Amino acid sequence: MPRHFDPALINDPFGDPGLYVDLVFARRALLFDLGDLSPLAPRKILRVSDAFVTHRHMDHFAGFDQLLRQLIGREKTIRIYGPAGLIGAVEHKLNAYSWNLIQGYEGHLIFRAAEIDKVGSVTSAEFSSRARFERFDAGTNQSDDGLLLQEPGLQIRSAFLDHGEPVLGFAIEERAHVNVWRNKIEAMGLSIGPWLRAFKEATLRGARDDSLIEVAWHDPSPGRAAHLPLGYLKKEIMKITGGRKIAYAVDCSFTDSNIEKIVRLAKDADILFIEATFLDSDAELAKARHHLTARQAGTIGRLAGAKRLVTLHHSPRYKGKGQALIDEAQAAFTGG
Ligand SMILES: [Zn+2]
Structure with a gap:
């Protein structure tokens, strides 16, 4: 589960736009825009699991060929997202080359392309090296509020911007986790136990600070309160991790x-x-x-x-x- 983003521009600000987001603990990376990718070392390109294309002006899409060149022969599935027209564009890019010998390659490379339109319909297609990158349509579903990717720890949303043609802007959000300081709990004389789950649930659902949480004491001597206010516990023992957000808007x-x-x-x-x-x-x-x-x-x-x-x-x-x-x-x- 990604807990840490490491975003970096691919080129200097005068070069092609593009952002590489390393999901450090997930051992994978996300790419935003496929312009000139030459500054990315091959090992960095191999880490890419998902690429998000804002639109298909050349400075945002010509790097598809560099991606393909690095990945060919590899055992890899890569997902590419973009505005309507992306699937046809990927198909044309792949059709530009002849693949008569591709079936002799050991690695199985799959591109899964998904395009979103202005009413939020997401249409998908797959191109597999085993099928000489022939297009297989994979259906359409409805996206909620521009959501393109949702995983337990991460979500990526999009919105349509106007650049004389439709362009996608993106937001990458990491889900926040409520954790607790174990040492502080112990120092307070409380014990680590199932009550902490109720505490975390109450915090996540935004319960009022004066709501009472049943606690467990290490030494339940008489006179110790069986319940403590949520607000007090939050102040003393809560540790929020993650929840970072990055946005990318160009053109x-x-x-x-x-x-x-x-x-x-x-x-x-x-x-x-x-x-x-x-x-x-x-x-x-x-x-x-x-x-x-x-x-x-x-x-x-x-x-x-x-x-x-x-x-x-x-x-x-x-x-x-x-x-x-x-x-x-x-x-x-x-x-x-
Ligand atoms: Zn541009």
Whole structure:
């Protein structure tokens, strides 16, 4: 179960956008966008279990070939998610090569592609090396609130943004766990026992702080309370682990609808990775190209209440002036 994310941009902010999220304890990784993947060592690419594609402009999808090149011949299933049209795109990419000798390869490589449309229908298809990457449709189901992946410790949600064409933004959330400090429990004279489960359940369901939890004492001498208030126990023995959130939003314009959707997706995120393509002095150009300015990116981060803002996808016109983009975004982010 992943308890720890380690997110890192794949390229420098002037390079293709892309985020590599190592799920350290799960010994796997997630990829956001398939632009230029060449900075990723092969062992890092082999760790990728799921890739999320915002849209199919080349700087976000051309790296599919690099992924394929590294994985071919491997025993591996990789899931790829993206907006409507993704399955056809994966099919065309795979169809570009001839696979007459692929059946002699030992490793069985499977791509599972899933595309989501604007009403939340998720359609899936599978491409297996054993079938020369022929397409097998795997049905359609309905996603709840853009949810693309849900596992016991992790969930990934998406939202449609407008970039002149539909683009997905993503949020990666780790489930929080309520744990307890055993040493503190013992120091208080309480014993470790089944009552702790009731305590954790009450905490997770948001019970009132004055609700009483039945406790067990190490030495149940008379006069010791059989119940203690939840709020007191939370203060003394509770330890919350995990619950981190990361959001990734690129290629969209500064419209009310986009702002609202990114703010919702990135609400209280620990880190918001967001494009800062133009300087605000070129806001007209940003609007025409359906991109954000650095100032707009910072404003969105502040509205979302994100704890940290990392900007990417700088336009090459500002080469050598990257710090100006970063400074502009951070000033708007901190409200300066
Ligand atoms: Zn782009």
